[in-house]
Amino acid sequence: MRLAMVAALGILTAGAALAQPVTGREAKKMLFPPAKAEVEILPVAFLSENDRALLRMVVSEQPYYGAIAVSPDEGLASEATIAAANHHTTEAAARAALAVCEEKRKGRAPCAIVGFVRPKGWKSRPLSLSSDATEGFRADYGARGPRALAVSPATGRWGIGTGAGAGEKALAACAKAGGAGDCVLAVAD
Structure with a gap:
């Protein structure tokens, strides 16, 4: 129940944050460095201390934002244990991980x-981008002329467009990246 409420809040928050794109200058202030991530293991009864330590070690190398789903009846050594990473929010990563875990679960x-x-030092901010999208923004967004970055809230895909029609180009690049069908503009100048 708590996860459902957190996910619903995340959907509402993500929708509100993406309703109006922010400028590149605003985005720079909101984004975390694309490298370092931290792992939060939740206090669930079916994980032992060894399980928690193993998860923390294995998942610490995953790009943010991510989530880990486990079938409680099957434990960690199951094909149903799924880590979804490189999404734009932990809520989106949780939905993705749960969906695949449920497909594979036998328990x-x-x-x-x-x-x-999450990114190291994470605190909720109006804009969050995956580690890869953050890195792409920093490397390729530019500082002059029309430009835009579009994201897929469900898949973690993203795309950048520049020049005339930058917004449309960014949306097309996002949609082309893995067939994302829900791309929206997140950053635009």
Whole structure:
């Protein structure tokens, strides 16, 4: 129930944050460095201390934003254990991880989120981009002329467009990156 409420809040927050794109200058202030991530392992009863330590070690190399889903009846050594990473929010990563975990689960109990991967020093901000999108923004967004960055809230895909029609180009690049069908402008100048 708590996860459902957190996910619903995340959807509402992400929708509000993406309703109006921010400028490149505003985005620079909101984004975290694209490298370092931290892992939060949730206090679920079916994980031992060794499981928690193993998860923290393995998942610490995943790009942010991420989530780990586990089938409680099957434990960590199951094909249903899924880490979804490089999304634009932990809520989107949690939905992705849970969906795949549920498809692969053989146990009776539904899959549960057991951890999150966030940028080091994470605090909620109006704009969040995946580690890869943040890196792309910093490397390729530019500082002059029309430019835009579009994101897929569901898949973590993204694209940049520049020049005349930058917004449309960014949306097309995002949609082309893995067939994302929900791309919206996140940053535009």
